[in-house]
Amino acid sequence: MQKVNWGILGLGKIADKVSVDILLAKQSNIYAVASRSEEKAKAFAEKFNAQKYFSSYEELVHCSDVDVVYVATPHVFHFEHAMMALKHGKHVLCEKPLGMNVKQVEALITEALKQQVFLMEGLWTRFVPATKKMLEWVDAGLIGEIISVKADFGFKAEYNPDGRLFNKNLGGGSLLDIGIYPAYLSLLLLGLPKEIKATARMTDTGVDSYFSALCEYENGAVATLESTTEADTPIEGYIYGTKGFIKMHSRFHHTEKLTLNIYNKSEEIIELPYKGEGYVHEIDEVNDCITGGKVESDLLPITTSKQLANLLDQIRMIINLNY
Numbered sequence: 334m335q336k337v338n339w340g341i342l343g344l345g346k347i348a349d350k351v352s353v354d355i356l357l358a359k360q361s362n363i364y365a366v367a368s369r370s371e372e373k374a375k376a377f378a379e380k381f382n383a384q385k386y387f388s389s390y391e392e393l394v395h396c397s398d399v400d401v402v403y404v405a406t407p408h409v410f411h412f413e414h415a416m417m418a419l420k421h422g423k424h425v426l427c428e429k430p431l432g433m434n435v436k437q438v439e440a441l442i443t444e445a446l447k448q449q450v451f452l453m454e455g456l457w458t459r460f461v462p463a464t465k466k467m468l469e470w471v472d473a474g475l476i477g478e479i480i481s482v483k484a485d486f487g488f489k490a491e492y493n494p495d496g497r498l499f500n501k502n503l504g505g506g507s508l509l510d511i512g513i514y515p516a517y518l519s520l521l522l523l524g525l526p527k528e529i530k531a532t533a534r535m536t537d538t539g540v541d542s543y544f545s546a547l548c549e550y551e552n553g554a555v556a557t558l559e560s561t562t563e564a565d566t567p568i569e570g571y572i573y574g575t576k577g578f579i580k581m582h583s584r585f586h587h588t589e590k591l592t593l594n595i596y597n598k599s600e601e602i603i604e605l606p607y608k609g610e611g612y613v614h615e616i617d618e619v620n621d622c623i624t625g626g627k628v629e630s631d632l633l634p635i636t637t638s639k640q641l642a643n644l645l646d647q648i649r650m651i652i653n654l655n656y
């Protein structure tokens with residue numbers, strides 16, 4: 334089987350975790366890694382058996398043996414780094430959020446289509462077995478019509494004004510970092526809302542440390558979405574229907590456990606383990622799409638990333654969060 338050669342761009346915390354899973358995935362090889370620091374690149378390459386390491390991101394995208402670039406830098410650099418890789422004809426898996434706003438996402442989509450290369454946002458939630466099962470239950474009508482979706486993502490972060498989570502220049506704030514998961518769940522199940530009410534608490538650095546949104550949809554359904562870097566919250570997802578509800582257990586965005594409750598009738602709890610750290614499934618999807626000559630995933634199409642950016646833009650406008 335021909336292996337897909339991955340290039341890792343930006344060697345921080347998530348790059349390390351995802352690289353473990355790239356090696357577990359059935360068709361991948363970490364060919365090259367790139368950091369701003371040569372020492373870091375060399376150590377990372379040794380750890381993951383990469384053939385090459387570079388002390389600049391530019392060298393990585395010039396490397397002819399790299400098939401797909403995984404962009405794992407802070408949010409504000411996703412556009413620049415993903416665009417650079419696309420322009421060099423590389424397939425791209427870019428960490429979430431794909432861009433800081435819908436304009437950036439649209440520009441990336443345009444470039445990917447022009448180059449006829451694969452582009453996907455790293456929303457691993459879509460690919461874990463539990464999300465697939467939850468969608469199967471919903472599509473089979475087991476909980477009836479969806480009337481409400483409720484999801485939260487919160488953890489108590491140590492306040493560091495210079496760190497990625499709080500520094501506005503690095504795209505800090507809870508909404509784009511973790512609020513994106515509740516937002517994505519609502520989009521996956523209900524599409525874009527017709528109306529949004531939202532509120533937020535802001536840090537001294539000018540980013541949101543808490544956001545809450547109430548969305549209303551054309552069909553009358555509602556969604557309640559929350560995220561925070563100020564408190565440990567349950568990190569659960571609930572999908573309430575006319576006949577029953579589904580609970581996506583904590584941490585819902587990569588859950589391994591679901592409850593299906595049919596009101597006044599039955600309750601079933603099932604375990605759906607994922608492979609590795611949970612990223613193997615999204616990596617398999619990228620490998621399958623690339624080897625199959627596809628420019629986007631059917632499960633997470635690029636239009637979904639555009640809609641998600643649109644939703645996040647609308648919420649940001651309401652809570653006055655501008656980057």
Ligand SMILES: NC(=O)c1ccc[n+]([C@@H]2O[C@H](COP(=O)([O-])OP(=O)(O)OC[C@H]3O[C@@H](n4cnc5c(N)ncnc54)[C@H](OP(=O)(O)O)[C@@H]3O)[C@@H](O)[C@H]2O)c1
Nearest residue numbers: 343344345346347348368369405406407408428429430497
């Ligand atoms: N899918 C998930 O489960 C998940 C989880 C966590 C984070 N993420 C996403 O992954 C991205 C990175 O998060 P992370 O937690 O890995 O961050 P991190 O540990 O701070 O790593 C980011 C890396 O980006 C590079 N970088 C380039 N310019 C930088 C700058 N000016 N300041 C800081 N770093 C810079 C650095 O790599 P070099 O020094 O090697 O150049 C750094 O190590 C974020 O966009 C986040 O949303 C996704």
